[in-house]
Amino acid sequence: MEIRLENLTKVFTNKKTTDTLAVNQLDVTIPSGKLIGLLGPSGCGKSTTLYMISGLLKPSQGSIFFGDDDVTTVPPEERGIGLVFQNYALYPHMTVSQNIMFPLENLKVPKEEALERAQKIADLVGIGELMSRKPAQLSGGQQQRVAIARALVKEPRVLLLDEPLSNLDARLRIQTREEIRRIQRETGITTIFVTHDQEEAMSISDEIILMDFGVKQQMGAPQNVYDEPENLFAAKFLGTPPINLFDGKITAKKIKLGTAVIGSTKAAPNDIVIGIRPEGFVVEEEGPIVADVEFVETIGRDTTLIMIDPTDATKRFRAIVDSDYRIEAGHQVQLSVKPHKMYIFDHETGERL
Amino acid sequence: MxxxxxxxxxxxxxxxxxxxxxxxxxxxxxxxxxxxxxxxxxxxxxxxxxxxxxxxxxxxxxxxxxxxxxxxFATAMDTAPFLRYMGNTVLVSSISTVGTIFTTVFAAFAFARLNFNGRDFLFMILISTMMIPGEIFVITNFLTVVELGWIQNQTYMNAILAMTLPFMTSIFYIFFLRQSFRQIPDELYYAAKVDGTTDLKYLFKIMVPIALPTIITITILNAMGTWNAYIWPRLVTQQQEFRLVSNGLRDAFSNIAGRILYNEQMAAALLVTFPLLVVFLLLKKYIIRGVSRSGIKG
Amino acid sequence: MLEDKSNVKAWFYLGPALFLLSIFIFYPIFNALFLVFLRDYNYLQGTWEGFTLFENFFYVFRNQNFTQALTNTMIITFVSVPISVIIALLISVWLNSVLKLRGFFQTIFFLPYVTNAIAIGMAFAFLFNQNYGLINTMLGWVGLNPVNWVGLGATWGNAMFSLLIYVVWASLAFKIMVFLSGLQNIDKQYYDAARVDSTKRYRIFRRITVPLLSPMIFYITITSFIGAFKAYTQVIGMFGVRLGPPGNDKSLITIVALVYDALDRSGVPGALSEAAATAIVLFLITLVFTLINMQVSKNRVHYSGGGK
Incomplete structure (x- = not known):
């Protein structure tokens, strides 16, 4: 089921404070059968978007299409969606099987069939043996699976997950996200999940939609967005450790970081922000950037150098280089930059140049 | 250590x-x-x-x-029809409790879950009336009951109505239950909405079962209140045999001129006290829970 | 959807409760405010002699029993509330500090919460019986003469003393329940920290327990004052409808008793207005003391940390 959002806008009105523009003219087409990560910092409008797709929130403007159906005004229960909440929202007084069968009860599915479907879906998510337990007797990861089973049991056209992993500990999180990936593959349901964790989004999504301040910043396959950020926000938000940013200039088609010339461009002379990924530096004797090393951390294969920004001594930047280089703190190094790991942005607008 | x-x-x-x-x-x-x-x-x-x-x-x-x-005990029961009084009390307390649960569950749901114009204002008004002493209501309620024709030539039915109807709802219990309902995460409601659950079904299938301990507490407190009621039943009952245990107990040993038979009086008092003690020992958990909760929340 | 107003639905849900509340709570409030300004309201004929601002209040104050009722109510309130709050606080702290037998004692101390006020009042009256009561027997053990607490011709002071003992007894259970649950919600870390600093027990009580429990102490004090101003059934329980020891009738009358006194005379012109005026006077007294209470405790109640 392809999902199309057209000019989707949500304004929260409030008597006491000013109105909040939570989602601003969002235009997105989500391809059928894919797993999409809706990614952004907290308050960026990603959950609001998800709730509008679910029908729990009404858009202030714009439309939502499921395939060719305009579902903008269709109530949630008629949209054919499954929704999984951050805190799972399992009914505490019901057993696992009662929880999973609850949506079917509303659809007036006969008891026998409901039981059968519940068992099937429970087996799919790997909780088939826990059907008679109460939610309180389950671990966080198991509760999460029950929630997914409950969302899937009515065979929705779309599966929506709101921060599905944030209540799990680190180990379970990795395990569960693989599980979500697997379930999505097996069922082929178009799935949208909201997260603020870029690693989570990048590791399992077919595509990510990056949002900030209610505006779509960039959409694409995770690696593409990482490799080709369209603006400063996209560059900053993806990547651990984060990208290094320097104030720079373009003069006569040369990109200048302080006095060092680190590349060339066709763009007009301008004040710019230069972003260089930590892995984008190479230690070279002839390298144009000269920097003082403050710390050296060697972890296995990689060496991380923390250096003083040559243009601003109050700032630090980070480079990850091969541990073949023996570099010590307090020394000076010379660095050059891999061109495809460096991006330049307009100083005012943040747009990629 | x-x-x-x-x-x-x-x-x-x-x-x-x-x-x-x-x-x-x-x-x-x-x-x-x-x-x-x-x-x-x-x-x-x-x-x-x-x-x-x-x-x-x-x-x-x-x-x-x-x-x-x-x-x-036998003599005490000869002095006054205590079994009758107990029967009246059980009847009055059952009716008023069922009524109270019915009205408060719905009202608490509206305040906790629904979005309507004037909700906060109405709730504030309800809360502020909790400070007003009951005697102010009693005066008019007595007149109302008279107007309804439940006092003159009183039948048993009239007496029961007069003793129950004014107590079929309670602002305090609405408040108490609303607190309980509000502790249920919103997501449960959203999840139910996505699955097409109606509000009524959500209330009875999800909220009421989850808030059941609070509802049990309300039932107990309400029943105990009736068991203790003295003033209102005395005011609105016209015949001895319509009265409740407290009235029966007080009247039976006030009307005798001269010497009081203390052993019979205490036997009657024990008859009235004993069921309460049993209820308390059986349902201690719910009573303590209810009282301390209401105490903390104010 | 989520933000949609559901006005019609809401009123349907609120309907039953609001219907009853309108008849038995809201209307009575307005009606009391109406009654209190009627001159010589004859309820049976539905007539009155115009309006008056204060006359009905004068009736209240000129009632021969008003001074006695006010004095009794004030004494019951200002003696029983502080004493019972302090005793309840101590008992809860003690209960909280013993591990063994806690459940047993808890049950005992909670028992009075569920008893019938009339039945226990009668038991108290017999406890204080001059010849056959336990109290005088116990006084005899320490060589004191029997006292006529509640019998024929007992003095106001003796009767009031007995009543106060009963009132304190009856009000302990609720307070202990609330305090105990408050104590159990205090984070143990505060006590561990205090012990590391080798704080003395008494100082722990004064500087940690009481401040952290202060929201509950405040709540209990306010509700106890409001409750004590309404004292009436306790008097009925111990002394019956004559509201005092035999031969000293009405000596323990309270303000609420005045309301019902007036209500019993409902056929007499003006009696209902007097009842309304009395109830309003009671409300105003309660209100003033509640406000004073709030003002006094303003800076002494710590809302963080204690309880939830």
Whole structure:
């Protein structure tokens, strides 16, 4: 089921404070059968978007299409969606099987069939043996699976997950996200999940939609967005450790970081922000950037150098280089930059140049 | 344990101190415990005495169970129809409790879950009336009951209506239940909405079962309130046999001129007290929970 | 959807409760405010002699029993509330500090919460009986003469003393329940920290327990004052409808008793207005003391940390 959002806008009105523009003219087409990560910092409008797709929130403007159906005004229960909440929202007084069968009860599915479907879906998510337990007797990861089973049991056209992993500990999180990936593959349901964790989004999504301040910043396959950020926000938000940013200039088609010339461009002379990924530096004797090393951390294969920004001594930047280089703190190094790991942005607008 | 030895050093001395402290606390608890228990004991003791034993000075403080005079209870029941009063009380308390649960569950749901114009304002008004002493209502409610024709030539039905209808809802319980409902995460409601659950079904399938302990607490407190009710039933009942236990108890031993038969009086008092004690011991958990909760939330 | 107003639905849900509340709570409030300004309202004929601002209040104050009722109510309130709050606080702290037997004592101390006020009042009256009561027997053990607490011709002072003992007894259970649950919600870390600093027990009580429990102490004090101003059934329980020891009738009358006194005379012109005026006077007294209470405790109640 392809999902199309057209000019989707949500304004929260409030008597006491000013109105909040939570989602601003969002235009997105989500391809059928894919797993999409809706990614952004907290308050960026990603959950609001998800709730509008679910029908729990009404858009202030714009439309939502499921395939060719305009579902903008269709109530949630008629949209054919499954929704999984951050805190799972399992009914505490019901057993696992009662929880999973609850949506079917509303659809007036006969008891026998409901039981059968519940068992099937429970087996799919790997909780088939826990059907008679109460939610309180389950671990966080198991509760999460029950929630997914409950969302899937009515065979929705779309599966929506709101921060599905944030209540799990680190180990379970990795395990569960693989599980979500697997379930999505097996069922082929178009799935949208909201997260603020870029690693989570990048590791399992077919595509990510990056949002900030209610505006779509960039959409694409995770690696593409990482490799080709369209603006400063996209560059900053993806990547651990984060990208290094320097104030720079373009003069006569040369990109200048302080006095060092680190590349060339066709763009007009301008004040710019230069972003260089930590892995984008190479230690070279002839390298144009000269920097003082403050710390050296060697972890296995990689060496991380923390250096003083040559243009601003109050700032630090980070480079990850091969541990073949023996570099010590307090020394000076010379660095050059891999061109495809460096991006330049307009100083005012943040747009990629 | 580690903390103890670091701070206080000498473990032996420390343990002795703790023992002394414990004995002191225990002594105080026993003294006050006796203060609490003695009236109950006195009631029971007297209820089983013969008249001669009651009128012995100094009083007999312990009675061998073999010598208990059970006939006091029979005599007490001859003095006034206590079984009848108990029946009335059970009936009145069941009706008013069912009514209260019905009205408060719906109202609490509206306040906790629904979004409507004037909700906060209405809720504030309800809360502020909780400060007004009940006597202000009683005056007019008495007139209302008279106007409804439930006092003149009163039938049993009229008496029951007069004793129950004004107590079929309660602002305090609406407030109490709303607190309970609000602790249920919003997501449960959203999840149910996505699955096409109606509000009514959500209320009875999800909210009521989750808030069941609170509803049980309300039931108990309400029933106990009726068991204790004295003023209103006295005001609105025209015939002795329509009254509730408290009235029956008070009247039965106020009307006798001259000497009071204390053993019969205490036997009657015990009859009235005993069911409450049983209820308390059986449902202690819910009562304590309800009281301490309402206490904390104000 | 989520933000949609569901006005019609809401009123349907609120309907039953609001219907009853309108008849038995809201209307009575307005009606009381109406009654209190009627001159010589004759309820049976539905007539009155115009309006008056204060006349009905004068009736209240000129009632021969008003001074007695006010004095009794004030004494019951200002003696029983502080005493019972302090005793309840101590008992809860003690209860909280013993591990063994806690459940047993808890049950005992909670028992009075569920008893019938009339039945226990009668038991208290017999406890204080001059010849056959336990109290005088116990006085005899320490060589004191028997006192006529509640019998024929007992003095106001003796009767009031007995009543106060009963009122304190009856009000302990609720307070202990609330305090105990408050104590159990205090984070143990505060006590561990205090012990590391080798704080003395008494100082722990004064500087940690009481401040952290202060929201509950405040709540209990306010509700106890409001409750004590309404004292009436306790008097009925111990002394019956004559509201005092035999031969000293009405000596323990309270303000609420005045309301019902007036209500019993409902056929007499003006009686209902007097009842309304009395109830309003009671409300105003309660209100003033509640406000004073709030003002006094303003800076002494710590809302963080204690309880939830």
């Amino acid at each position: 580690v903390l103890d030895s670091v701070v206080y050093g000498d473990e032996k001395q420390n343990r002795r101190k703790a023992r002394i402290r414990f004995s002191l606390v225990l002594t105080m608890l026993i003294i006050f415990g006796l203060f609490v228990v003695i009236p109950f004991y006195w009631m029971m003791l007297t209820a089983f005495k013969t008249e001669a034993q009651v009128l012995t000075a100094p009083p007999i403080l312990w009675l061998n169970p073999l010598n208990w005079q059970f006939s006091n």
